Amino acid sequence: MKVKVKFFAAFRELFGGEERELELDSRASVRDLLEGLCDSKECREKLFNESGNLRRDVKLLRKGEHVQFLDDVQTELIDGDVIVMFPAMLGG
Amino acid sequence: MLTGDDITRYRRQIEIFGEGGQVKLKEAKVFLAGAGGLGSSIATYLTVAGIGKLRIVDDDVVALDNLNRQILHWDSDIGRKKLESAAEKLRRLNPGVEVEVIPETISEDNVKDLVADFDMIVDGMDNFSARYVLNRSALAKKIPFFHGAIHGFYGQATTIIPGKTACLRCIFPEVPPSAASPVVGVTPGIIGCIQATEVLKYILGKGHLLENRLLMWDGLGCRMDEVPLESNPACQDCGGRDS
Helix, strand or coil, X not given: CEEEEEEXXXXXXXXXXXXXXXXXXXXXXXXXXXXXXXXXXXXXXXXXXXXXXXXXXXXXXXXXXXXXXXXXXXXXXXXXCEEEEEECCCEC | CCCHHHHHHCHHHHHHHHHHHHHHHHHCEEEEECCCHHHHHHHHHHHHHCXXXXXXXXXXXXXXXXXXXXXXCCHHHCCCEHHHHHHHHHHHHCCCCEEEEEXXXXXXXXXXXXXXXXXXXXXXXXXXXXXXXXXXXXXXXXCCEEEEEEEECEEEEEEECCCCCCCHHHHCCCCCCCCCCCECCHHHHHHHHHHHHHHHHHHHCCCCCCECEEEEEECCCCEEEEEECCCCCCCCCCCCCCC
C-alpha cells in the first residue's frame, strides 16, 4: 500500500523535501512508516527518544487527529493515508 | 468617538474599514502575554493600528542576547525591565493607545485577575506551560486566543475561538519542557504580524480567521502552508467539547 507523509518546518530539512510517498506492507503501522523514512541513527534520534517512543516534540496527524490518541505508533495505516508531521515549536 | 487627529492618523486604514471599524479598534481591550520577540511585533502593530487598550504582562529584564529579535528593546535598555522599555516605546509610537503593563509571571493563580475583562488573549510567550494556562483562561472566559510560536526560520500561528475551534491543548497535547530556541529576528516579526492581523480581523469582523488551521511559515523555503486541525475528544483542557 502507499502512504504519503507531509513534512513541515524543520522536518523538511531532515527529510530533504516537503513530502514523501512510501510503499509499505499491508497492515503496516506508523512505526513501520517512520522506520521506513529514517535511514540514519541521527534521523531516528530526531523522532524517537531513548526508550524507543515517539519524541514529545514530534507531532503526527492523520485526518487532523493525533496518532497518539489513536494507537500511537502502533496505529495501523491504510492505503492512501496521509500523515502530517510537524514539530512543536516553543519559542516566542 | 474618533477625534480629528484620529481620523487623520488612521486615514489610510479607515479607507479599508471605515470610521466604524476604527471605533471598534479604539474600543478593543487586548491582553498580550509577553514582551519578547513575538510580543514586540504584536504590540507594535496593534499600537499603530489604534487599539484602545493594550495590557502587557512580562516579568523579564532586557539582555544583550534579546536584541537580535526583540525590537521594542534597544541597546540602551539592557538591564531595564522589558515592560518599562516596551511601554515607553509604544507610548511614543502612539500616545492615543492606553498601554498598561504588569510585571508578573503568568500562572494559574493570577491569570484570572490579569486577563480580567479583556476581550482577547494574544500569545507572545516562549513556553507551553504558560501557554496552557492562557489557553484554559481563554476557554473559561470564552474569549479568543491568538497563538504563535517560532523556531529558527520557522513559525506557526493559529486562532482559537472557544465554542468553534480546536483549543491549543487539542493541537499540542504535550510538548517538551521549555528550552531556549534558536531564532532569527525576522521570524517572530513575521509570526507576530500574522497574530496582529488576526486580532485586527477579529475585532473588525472581516476576512477569514485561522480557525482550525495551523499556519506554518517556512522562512528557508519562503513558503506558507496550513495543517488542518480538529478538536480532540481526549483533550484534557476542553474535552473536545465546544473547545
